[in-house]
């Protein structure tokens with residue numbers, strides 16, 4: 001069985017869409033939330049030095065959109081054909097563009 005651990009801060013921000021993917025798929029994962037103080041120590045150990053990071057069977061991967069695309073594919077949520085995947089991807093990108101403008105970092 002695949003083990004998943006999602007690292008982020010105690011906020012919705014760029015990780016909430018990944019949490020929603022796990023919830024929608026009914027797949028278990030560890031939701032690790034850094035406190036600001038401990039993040040300084042952990043930062044160099046993360047790919048690209050930023051969060052969110054998804055650990056899959058012990059390997060860490062960065063970049064929220066890539067993580068979501070990977071999980072959506074794994075969970076059969078990328079549509080039935082390439083055009084459906086394109087539509088899903090385009091809505092996802094639209095939402096990523098909105099994230100910095102929304103009060104999600106609480």
Ligand SMILES: N[C@@H](CCC(=O)N[C@@H](CS)C(=O)NCC(=O)O)C(=O)O
Nearest residue numbers: 013014049050051052062063064065
């Ligand atoms: N393009 C990246 C952006 C990641 C990003 O900006 N992460 C911020 C939090 S939303 C972060 O890690 N800030 C702390 C830092 O850079 O030390 C993604 O979408 O994953």
